[in-house]
Amino acid sequence: MDAPLAAGPGAARAPAGQAGAAARPPLVALEGVDKAYGREPPVLHGLALEVRRGDFLSLLGPSGCGKSTVLRLIADLIRPGRGRIRWADPAAAASLGVVFQDPTLMPWATVADNVWLPLRLRGLSRRTAAPDVAEALAAVGLGGRAAAFPRELSGGMRMRVAIARALVTRPQLILMDEPFAALDEITRFRLNDDLLELRARIGCTVVFVTHSVFESVFLSDRIAVMAARPGRIFGELAVPAPYPRTAAFRASPVYADWCRVASATLAAAMEQGSDDG
């Protein structure tokens, strides 16, 4: 094949900036993980993935390839059939932030009470938790809507509440499962910008699942491309463009280049996936 593919999985180890990401200490690693649901053929097979401290790692892959399953394994919602998930710091495992594709807010609780939930489950009273809740809401730009109920908010605002809820415990690692997939493009771009700005401020590690090449390139410094049936890591890309990345980055030729590389890698992964299936 020609240039873009050659620059894909093979060249991923080369570009500058990758060295920085590689030097980061590991946070959690999936080692030789197999996962099957019931008697179905395995969803994941021999999956190896290392998340390092400070990564913004995107899992990019076609729908149904097992991206959500990987996140559910990391969150300990399901156990692997074979292989293991090794945490460098058990404390990080105990305080995860998670954002699902749907905001999954409690409809009966106000915005502030939804964000309070993780702290409340740790035994913090509303009063004790109030400063943290207010800070998390302010961080996502919803300081003024604390008393609103979820159904009074737009889809984008609900997602912001879900992000505030994930942030409120100051987790070391945040897992995000296609959080913006259901939003319109303009809202998605804004939330992408805001997410990067937010992360620059709090500096946590993020594992971000998406099936959008553009989103993964814009947001992450590492992209793990998955192939399907069985799900596995097909290749890794580094996106060495420095942060902060703003709307200007989206218009830059570098961005377009990396999108092309990521697209080609994804296409190759999908081809191989369908060969096997």
Add this chain to the structure above:
Amino acid sequence: MTAEPIRASSRPQPEDAAGRDRLRLGRLARTGRWLLPAAVLAAAVGLWHWAVTAYDIPHYILPGPLVVATTLIDEFPSLALNWWMTVKVSAVALALAVVAGVGLAVLFTRSRWLEMSLLPYMVVLQVTPIIAIAPLIFIYIDDHVARVLFCAWIVSFFPILSNTVLGLRSADERLRDLMTIYRASGWQRLRHLELPAALPYFLGGLRIAGGLSLIGAVVAEFTMGSGGRAAGLAFRILEASYRMQTPKMFAALLLIVLTGVTIHLAIGLLAHLLLRRWHESALGTEV
């Protein structure tokens, strides 16, 4: 997806004719909600009055609405005590049904085994006509009030149990995952997720149970009725029927109906107050 807030703070003012028509229809529907039943009631009472006078029907067969009304006013001091008894028994039975129904529903969701063992018998209890077991209750329970209370409790218990079980299971799967991730205890899950999620279902069950508790109390008294201080309204209806005091029967019946309607409206108001900020069923309803 990113539409404006679903409940805008001010009434929308559509520019187009179709929008205006829709608004007018909405307003019409809201007025119609009480105006139409009121019109039907007025027509029925008018027809009733006309039939009784036109055909000269004697009071002991069918008293006219005016006679019923004056009888109700005249007899109210004597009926009030029995009425209060019926209200009390229905309310206590309903309260006990809530405690038992919700309590058992929570136990069922904790233990599948318990549910599998007991639920079939709950269904048996539900499908057995209360009238058919009343004679047995008469044998095994001595106290008159306890008998009536027990019957009213039995019939109102099941809708609360089954609706609450359904509601507790209806909690969002992702929110359950979130509880797992945050390592919530069983009690925290129940308190912060399952019970609030079950609330609309529970209130639906309560609406049904509220009517049934009154029916249960009345039926119990018809089948096992006894006079004296503990007698309820049903007993007064029986008593009046033996004496051919038809207007008094109607007056007591009217009190029972009013009580039932009040229970229904009160539970509706409660549901509205509890759910209006968040649940679809309560949006746009005005009590």
